[in-house]
Amino acid sequence: MTRSILILNGPNLNLLGTRQPEVYGPTTLADIEAMCYRKAKVLGIEIVFAQSNHEGALIDTLHAARGVHDGIVLNAGAYTHTSVALMDAISSIMLPVVELHLSNIHAREEFRRTSFIAPVAIGQICGFGAAGYPLAMDALLSYFGETE
Numbered sequence: 001m002t003r004s005i006l007i008l009n010g011p012n013l014n015l016l017g018t019r020q021p022e023v024y025g026p027t028t029l030a031d032i033e034a035m036c037y038r039k040a041k042v043l044g045i046e047i048v049f050a051q052s053n054h055e056g057a058l059i060d061t062l063h064a065a066r067g068v069h070d071g072i073v074l075n076a077g078a079y080t081h082t083s084v085a086l087m088d089a090i091s092s093i094m095l096p097v098v099e100l101h102l103s104n105i106h107a108r109e110e111f112r113r114t115s116f117i118a119p120v121a122i123g124q125i126c127g128f129g130a131a132g133y134p135l136a137m138d139a140l141l142s143y144f145g146e147t148e
């Protein structure tokens with residue numbers, strides 16, 4: 001059975017490349033998407049890559065992942081630090097979620113240290129820039145291996 005992973009990106013990540021490159025690096029979201037597709041080919045898995053600036057749309061996409069994907073890589077952007085609704089959505093869908101951030105959220109402003117995603121994620125990857133995306137895919141595959 002071919003594994004399928006949803007890679008879901010939240011608000012403002014569509015602006016990567018031009019958005020605070022000193023914090024988030026020069027890589028665009030399209031570059032990251034291409035990187036993820038190359039990685040998926042190597043791993044022999046399927047991926048769907050998506051982005052929304054809207055909390056409700058992100059929740060709808062998480063709900064729709066049930067029965068379609070085996071796991072999720074989620075960069076919820078600033079909703080990480082505010083959204084009980086996203087946390088509840090993850091709790092409700094019974095799919096493993098890897099929380100991902102390009103920047104090291106623990107080394108920035110105090111408010112970024114709070115994550116509503118962390119308590120319901122299987123783990124968190126942050127601080128490795130765009131390279132975190134393929135790392136998160138590896139993490140999910142490792143989790144699948146251990147849970148089979």
Ligand code: DQA
Nearest residue numbers: 075076077078101102103112
């Ligand atoms: C981010 C970190 C968040 O604190 C921030 O609001 C983002 C991006 C990251 O990838 O480093 O939008 O999730």
